[in-house]
Amino acid sequence: MLVLDILSAILLLAGVFFGFTGAVGLFRFPDFFTRVHAASVTDSIASILILLGLLLQTQFDLNTAKLIFILLFLMITSPTASHALAKSARHGGLLSIPEADQKKESP
Amino acid sequence: MAVLIDLVLMGMLAITALRVIFLKDLFAVVMLFSIYSFVSALIFVSLDAVDVAFTEAAVGAGISTVLMLGTLALTGRKEKESKHSSVLPLLVVTVTGAALVYGTLDMPPFGNPENPIHQHVAPRYIEESPKEVGLPNMVTSVLASYRGFDTLGETVVVFAAMIGVLTLLGVRRNEDDGAPESGLQSHRVLHVVAKVVIPYVILFALYVQFHGDFGPGGGFQAGVIAAAAMILYALVFGLPLAQRVISPKFLQILAPLGVLLYASVGLVSMLKGGNFLDYNRLAHDPLHGQHYGIIIIELGVGVTVFAVMLSIFYAFASQAERSNVQ
Amino acid sequence: MSFIVDYYNYWIVVFLMMAGFYIVISANNLVKKIAGLNIFQTSVFMLYISMGKVAGGTAPIVVEGVEVYSNPLPHVLILTAIVVGVATTAVGLALIIRIKRAYGTVEENEFENSDDAI
Numbered sequence: 447m448l449v450l451d452i453l454s455a456i457l458l459l460a461g462v463f464f465g466f467t468g469a470v471g472l473f474r475f476p477d478f479f480t481r482v483h484a485a486s487v488t489d490s491i492a493s494i495l496i497l498l499g500l501l502l503q504t505q506f507d508l509n510t511a512k513l514i515f516i517l518l519f520l521m522i523t524s525p526t527a528s529h530a531l532a533k534s535a536r537h538g539g540l541l542s543i544p545e546a547d548q549k550k551e552s553p
Numbered sequence: 554m555a556v557l558i559d560l561v562l563m564g565m566l567a568i569t570a571l572r573v574i575f576l577k578d579l580f581a582v583v584m585l586f587s588i589y590s591f592v593s594a595l596i597f598v599s600l601d602a603v604d605v606a607f608t609e610a611a612v613g614a615g616i617s618t619v620l621m622l623g624t625l626a627l628t629g630r631k632e633k634e635s636k637h638s639s640v641l642p643l644l645v646v647t648v649t650g651a652a653l654v655y656g657t658l659d660m661p662p663f664g665n666p667e668n669p670i671h672q673h674v675a676p677r678y679i680e681e682s683p684k685e686v687g688l689p690n691m692v693t694s695v696l697a698s699y700r701g702f703d704t705l706g707e708t709v710v711v712f713a714a715m716i717g718v719l720t721l722l723g724v725r726r727n728e729d730d731g732a733p734e735s736g737l738q739s740h741r742v743l744h745v746v747a748k749v750v751i752p753y754v755i756l757f758a759l760y761v762q763f764h765g766d767f768g769p770g771g772g773f774q775a776g777v778i779a780a781a782a783m784i785l786y787a788l789v790f791g792l793p794l795a796q797r798v799i800s801p802k803f804l805q806i807l808a809p810l811g812v813l814l815y816a817s818v819g820l821v822s823m824l825k826g827g828n829f830l831d832y833n834r835l836a837h838d839p840l841h842g843q844h845y846g847i848i849i850i851e852l853g854v855g856v857t858v859f860a861v862m863l864s865i866f867y868a869f870a871s872q873a874e875r876s877n878v879q
Numbered sequence: 880m881s882f883i884v885d886y887y888n889y890w891i892v893v894f895l896m897m898a899g900f901y902i903v904i905s906a907n908n909l910v911k912k913i914a915g916l917n918i919f920q921t922s923v924f925m926l927y928i929s930m931g932k933v934a935g936g937t938a939p940i941v942v943e944g945v946e947v948y949s950n951p952l953p954h955v956l957i958l959t960a961i962v963v964g965v966a967t968t969a970v971g972l973a974l975i976i977r978i979k980r981a982y983g984t985v986e987e988n989e990f991e992n993s994d995d996a997i
Contacts, residue, residue: 519753526746533740556884563891570898570918579910586914593921601949602928603938605957609921612965617917624910624972628985635907636988642905650897654890662885664934666947671933675950683941691939691951692958700955707959714966721973768940773962858962865969872976 454502461495468492477543482532489524493517555599562596577632579625587618603769604692607761611777616862619784623869687840688766688847696771697847701830704850705815708857712812715861722868724801740789747789754782762855763848772851776858784866792870801867804860811857815850822846888929895922909975909985913968920964927953 464487471484497517504510541549569589576582590613597606661668678695686694696704758779765771787795819830827834832846899922902915931953939951975985982990 519750522746523750526742529742530740533742560887563888567891567894567898570895573911573914573918574898574902579908582911582914586917589918590921593925596925597928600928600932601936601938602931602954602957603940605924605928605954605961608958608961609924612961613917613921617965617968620969620972621910621914624975627976628910628979632906632908632911633986635905639905642901645904646897646901649900650893653893653896657886657889657893660886660889660930663888663929664932666933666935668930670930670953671950675952678951679939679948689941691941691948692954695951695955696958703959707962710963711966714970717970718973721970721977769938773958861966865973868973869976 450502454499457495457499457502461492461499464488464495465492478535478540479532479542482528482535486525486528489528490521493520493524558599559596562592562599565592566596577634578630579632580622580630583618583621583625586621587614590614590617604690604771604774607769607774608777611774611781615781616777616866619866620869623866623873626873685839686843686847688844690766690768690770692769693765693771693847693851694843697850698832698843701819701832701846701850704854705812705819705830708812708815708854711861712808712857715808715864718865718868719805722872724864724867724871743789747785751782751786754785755779758782762851765851766844766847772854773858776855777862779855779859780862780866783863787866787870792867792874796867799863801864804864804867808857808860808864811853811855811860814853814856818846818849818853889926892922892926892929895919895925907986907988909978909987910972913971913975916971917964917968920960924957924960927957 468484468488471487472481475481475484494517497513497520501510501513501517504513566589569585569592573582573585573589576585590609594606594610594614597603597609661670678699679691682691682694682699683689686698688694758775761770761778762772762775765775783795783799786798818832818835822831822834823829825834830846832843833839835842835845896919899915899917899919902918903912906912906915931950933947933949936947936949937945939948939954941948978990979985982993984990
């Protein structure tokens with residue numbers, strides 16, 4: 447069906463765009479916590495869009511079920527991974543940029 | 554189009570390998586190595602080797618990375634500057650590389666169906682294995698039935714690795730000192746998500762174990778995935794608690810049981826009048842005999858690999874615990 | 880151009896092999912040597928799997944309507960090789976931990992002469 451093909455192409459392209467912006471953000475952001483945010487954009491929204499685009503390409507069979515399971519699993523685990531990363535950095539004492547500036551000003 | 558994907562992925566691999574040479578921070582080296590394994594698993598998929606991709610992703614990007622990180626926790630993160638010059642290694646590497654590239658010019662072109670490798674042995678297995686063994690997955694039928702003896706040897710090698718690691722390191726018997734404090738005590742999100750995810754990972758490991766006849770999968774991948782579920786449990790909830798759930802002694806009994814199961818299938822075939830590991834004798838009909846034999850030995854392999862991987866992880870992690878306590 | 884397409888797989892595999900080999904012979908730290916060894920091993924696997932690929936074939940799992948399959952025999956060989964590789968890596972890393980405990984360091988130039996001192 448042509449409509450499904452066009453829709454899945456739009457979803458795949460949007461997913462690639464978000465993945466690309468996540469990668470660019472990983473390089474350009476100044477601070478660790480902002481970079482973790484950029485990486486988590488890739489994990490969550492880009493993967494969801496790409497998997498939805500792929501879902502539209504399958505006929506309703508076993509592959510559809512497998513892709514839905516992968517989507518559910520990714521939606522549960524990737525935000526948790528970003529959370530664990532940011533939390534362990536915080537635990538180790540890393541300060542965000544406003545806090546580091548504040549600490550420098552008030553000795 | 555597939556050529557383009559191959560080219561890009563191989564280029565990424567080359568850049569990763571180059572970067573590993575020049576990095577001094579070993580944590581980053583281990584992470585890059587894990588990315589290398591993962592990208593090579595993608596390349597295996599694009600080269601139609603789905604079983605190999607599965608194993609490489611589970612083993613290389615999973616277990617190897619965890620073990621290397623465990624070693625880094627004990628030996629330190631940074632590599633010191635090396636004093637000797639790197640001219641001689643560079644020369645050796647360049648000469649060897651040039652010789653190898655000169656050798657590859659003699660090889661048949663990539664992907665051509667007329668290559669010598671596809672001519673005599675492979676068509677026989679592709680034609681005959683659905684009739685003689687009856688499984689859709691030709692790799693499993695060759696691995697478990699035609700070459701079952703080699704797979705027995707491989708299982709014994711994995712078991713020997715466990716013996717080696719346990720001899721070198723030993724698993725620290727945890728002194729029961731009250732509440733298990735180690736582990737990420739204040740990480741409520743991780744606790745909840747781990748509790749939700751671990752049962753499904755074990756279920757997936759069982760699916761891969763028994764579905765290895767019909768799709769990519771089999772004993773090794775299933776054992777590694779189940780071990781990964783338990784390693785997640787140990788990382789989130791702490792090693793003492795994990796050792797109470799599955800104790801090291803239990804694993805030391807389980808690993809030889811898997812190898813024994815595998816070898817006893819061979820002995821049973823001999824008792825029934827055939828050769829060692831001749832599955833045709835196991836049931837009333839050769840095809841059913843092959844199916845029984847393959848399922849039982851894959852179970853043996855999965856059990857052994859699970860016990861070995863988890864034992865090795867326990868050995869590494871209890872070393873880290875011991876040095877933390879000191 | 881078709882010459883490059885025919886052989887680029889093998890050349891990149893040779894490059895990766897040499898990168899891993901260089902890490903093994905020139906790195907000072909033992910853990911980095913093990914990482915280099917694994918890079919070398921994985922590139923060898925890629926060599927075998929690229930030899931087994933048939934253009935236009937699919938994965939060697941029997942499905943309806945598919946005529947051409949890729950060669951399953953290198954896949955079997957490499958499956959065994961991957962598992963043996965991880966077993967070797969585990970034992971190597973355990974040895975590194977013991978070396979650290981015995982000599983206090985895992986940098987090669989710091990302990991390579993200390994055996995004569997004992």
